[in-house]
Amino acid sequence: MKLYTYFRSSAAYRVRIALNLKGIGYEAVPVHLLKGGGEHHTDAYKAVNPGELVPALEADGVTLTQSLAIIEYLDETHPMMPLLPPDALGRARVRALAQTIACDTHPLTNLRVLQHLKGPLGLSEEAKMDWYRHWMNEGMRVLEAQLANSADTGRFCHGDTPTMADCCLVPQVFNANRFNIDLAPYPTIARIDEACAQIPAFQAAHPAQQPDAE
Amino acid sequence: MKLYTYFRSSAAYRVRIALNLKGIGYEAVPVHLLKGGGEHHTDAYKAVNPGELVPALEADGVTLTQSLAIIEYLDETHPMMPLLPPDALGRARVRALAQTIACDTHPLTNLRVLQHLKGPLGLSEEAKMDWYRHWMNEGMRVLEAQLANSADTGRFCHGDTPTMADCCLVPQVFNANRFNIDLAPYPTIARIDEACAQIPAFQAAHPAQQPDAE
Structure with a gap:
């Protein structure tokens, strides 16, 4: 998996915690939100996420966006250490x-x-x-x-x-x-x-x- | 079920659509967001939802808040007409x-x-x-x-x-x-x-x- 992340982005931080809790290894791809007006506004990153926000997660051949949607996906596909209750x-x-x-x-x-x-x-x-x-x-x-x-x-x-x-x-x-x-x-x-x-x-x-x- | 709602609240509108799609009957309790400074800021409503926002849904003995969490709950407890895909x-x-x-x-x-x-x-x-x-x-x-x-x-x-x-x-x-x-x-x-x-x-x-x- 490849996580587009910025160290201080709290949405990316949420997903990093979830990945770590589940013990899922990933490659971190830093996207600097301040340098040069913001690397998330480049054409290269818009092709990853038209929302021009981090995080985005490349997994299973697709690119997922929205931190909570990503965490739910990780929880469904990696059931060990569940992040949602059973009821x-x-x-x-x-x-x-x-x-x-x-x-x-x-x-x-x-x-x-x-x-x-x-x-x-x-x-x-x-x-x-x-x-x-x-x-x-x-x-x-x-x-x-x-x-x-x-x-x-x-x-x-x-x-x-x-x-x-x-x-x-x-x-x-x-x-x-x-x-x-x-x-x-x-x-x-x-x-x-x-x-x-x-x-x-x-x-x-x-x-x-x-x-x-x- | 009892839905605290305001006709023009788009978060409440989301939940009304979900309830209707699933054919779940409910009692609408209007909370006027403008009258008298906003009925959602009254002590009576704060006791329902400390977030002072609509919607809130009373169901199964508890009060649920946050429109997306409510819709997911309705989808899990009323599986007919699923609102999320199977995969x-x-x-x-x-x-x-x-x-x-x-x-x-x-x-x-x-x-x-x-x-x-x-x-x-x-x-x-x-x-x-x-x-x-x-x-x-x-x-x-x-x-x-x-x-x-x-x-x-x-x-x-x-x-x-x-x-x-x-x-x-x-x-x-x-x-x-x-x-x-x-x-x-x-x-x-x-x-x-x-x-x-x-x-x-x-x-x-x-x-x-x-x-x-x-």
Whole structure:
């Protein structure tokens, strides 16, 4: 398998965690999102993913896009170390937790949106960071409520083994820490992030451990 | 089942289509997103969904959130009229198409974001609409490329029966039409939208057909 990745992309980070948890070896193809206006906007990369986003995964003769779709595909084709629970209600919960991050939080705070706020909208750095903190905190507030109010939450987001929800939580916390978001209001998120940090699969997926890390 | 819905919410619209396609009866509980500052921000609704978003679905003794997680749950628990293909690659494709809308497009153009642009950011109506058109067109461009360049696209997004991807496409086109986005650059999307419009399940889910329509 070939993973088009950028060390700091949190969507790529999710997929790296999933690949590592399942013990699937892969070739990392770095796509630099800043150099020369962004390598993801080159014709070569548009041919891989017309969405001009990372990650993309070449597997089984096709190119898959969208981090959550990729993780579900990996889970279906490599059933060892399942990343979704065996019951339909459990799967619905894990997917909803993942989507709270992947649909409601990250899309509002990712690189292309921050670039759009600074460029076409002409926002100041301070106003851009206000935007970042607003949506990041709103997402973390909801995720914390979902986790803290459920008996299904265990050592990890759902029970005592990592799931797709943890694959999303850890990169989101990495972003929060990078931009000095105070995690004190989110003790359950912080506790789960620490539990994940003990696991080699999560450690090896960390941005600082990537071949393209700066 | 009880669906917390708003006639014009495109995430709720997705779930209404899925329920109708499967022939699942449900009670619609309207949550007005504008009246009195938004009924989704009341304590009563926060107890239903701390995310303060629609839809939420009460089913099997629990409350489910996140439209795509809800649709997958309905598909797993009501296998008739499957909304995901039988093969893993097909499921990955349908999920990626759905997520192109639900992760990359809709979160940037939904009500809470538009309200934030006008309120805290103080953008003019014109600048707000520029933002709307920018992200809507970017999402439609990617979706069109994904659909037009694949032999898997049929009468619908994936083959000749509706899937979860069509449940997302139709509400997105409804939004585009509402804000006068020109669909000419997206002929495949427009063709699939017209095919869906022939189906009673899609017709009955249309915002204009809802009990809370204005």
